[in-house]
Amino acid sequence: MSLFPKVGRNQPGLRVTWTLVVAVLCFGIFLHLIPFYFMIVTSLKSAPEIMRIPPTLIPENPTFAAWQLVFQVSVGSTILRQPLSQYFLNSCLMAFGTLALSLPITSFAAYANSKLQRGRGARWTFLFFIGTLMVPAAVTLIPTFLLTRNFPFPVPTVPNIPGTEIEFPVIRTWNTAWAVIIPGVFSAFNFLLFKGFFDTIPNSIIQAARVDGGSEFNIFRRIVLPMSIPVFAVAAYLQFSGVWDSFMWPLLVIQDSARSPMSVAIYNLINVFMSSGTMRPQASLATNEQIRQLQEAGLSWNGLVVLGILQTIPIFIMFIVSRNYLLKGVKIRGLK
Template sequence: MSAHTASLPKDVQRRKQAGLPPWLNPPPLGLRLIKALVIAVIVVTMLYPLVYVIAMSFASPEQARAGVIFPTAYSLDAYRAIFNGGTVSTGLRNSLWVTVVGTFLSLTASSMLAWGLSRTKQVPGSKAILIMVLATMFFSAGIIPNFLLVKSLGLIDSLWSLIIPGLVSAFNMIVIRNFFMNLPSELIEAARIDGAGEWRIFLQIVIPLSKPVLAVMGLFYAVSYWNTYFNALLYINDSEKWPIQVVLQQYVLAGVQIPGAYVSPDQPPPPGVTLQMAVIVLATVPILLVYPFLQRYFTKGVLTGAIKG
């Protein structure tokens, strides 16, 4: 070992002796502790609001009125009251219908369009159609033309107005298309030689091989439909057809009292803060429960479709 190498820190000496660049070696203990501390702070910062909202939604009326930070006595009165009112449960049903139907139709339309645009040699004019699809990512008609279009289609006050105008996301379709283009061409050609048509290749070969990207894009569509808010304000006037996000805005941000939100007629309604927190939980937690089941598809589904294309 030379005198210059001996004067270097021990971790640098180990890297030089191993012949590896610094970024391929484990970081020193001090740096790892700093990283762990930073991650812990971020986790606490992200989890604190969620834990607080959930805890306050279950707080007893006495502790909620006292303004405690974390309650120690719990009650289900807030949830009983908002479900007795019926407004929140109706909003949940509307959002669930829009999310399930919209996600299915969007995945179907996006995957079919992506498959057609990935077959540039077999589909005449596919490049021109792809350019038109990409143009929608940079140019929009605007709020008023979109409203007039929805009105002319007779979709005002219809839940279909929350699905049809945004049925296909150009970004999601491009990711699916890139994934399709990276599928083994030999497998598709072999199926075509065996006499399989385009529909059979698409349904029996392409779709089963594309479960990762379809799962992730389905999650993206589901989150978008579940969080539909602005379009509902524009196109839905009937409060019975409001999705849960509009209900959340009306009865949490605007401070409007939830009609019929009583545990029983002879009892006073729960404190407003517990009702608001309960509505937030019901509007947020259902879509969060989907993430753990699709997390393993993120790397394979998104990165393969976005980078290799």
């Protein structure tokens, strides 16, 4: 679109380069498609065929049994306690709830850090915002969990106000969607993303608007936001898929299956199945009974792959939606 000249495309050198570029891109696409082919084919195989080594490339007797099974299971059984629609709605609530709070808050902060702060203050704020990325999340798991129980006390039981029998007032988000949404409101990764993008916006554009006397919020809304649609699209998509796919944290903080997201329902099954046999005999004995329950319902690798595909579909839809916004890049910069 912009690198290759508009005229003279038929030059032999350019044509070779062009063909090479297209070939490289197509090869990458081919590689990306292999896992998808693999998933779909697996979902169409029978249980013994899945265990075949090396795997068969084309299913010998394609069957939709696994798909049928998953839909039967999802209609009502012990494996999924709620109708799929319930899990789906819960996931939507969490994902869109997070986006609705996180995108404005994170982008405001990134904007302020990029355009309103200067010098040492900007550097320290930057480190303050991304510093928590530098610690593995597993370490803060327990304190954060305790905070969902009794914010702001990171202990299981709330202390009394000194000298009284009354407990300190606390905020309890545990076992509600808030417990998933609130810790994700500030996203350090999205902060980096937004900051990088806002840094590319020339100060002169903003300065011009300031001179006109526009408030910073108006500048953000009327100038920066329209230019930033692509990065908002990417950030929304990445955060959506992150929340949609996360299952360990929701599993910890939401005990009530009626409030659980889709990922919990699906990964619960996959997790039980995947962890079997990778551990010691002691463990396999214990998970044995779990697997028996799944197997009695007829679930095997093929069924799990179906679940995996179902889990990915909303992410895929979100991807397509955000792609359209991503490609709406406003070529505003040439104005000056």
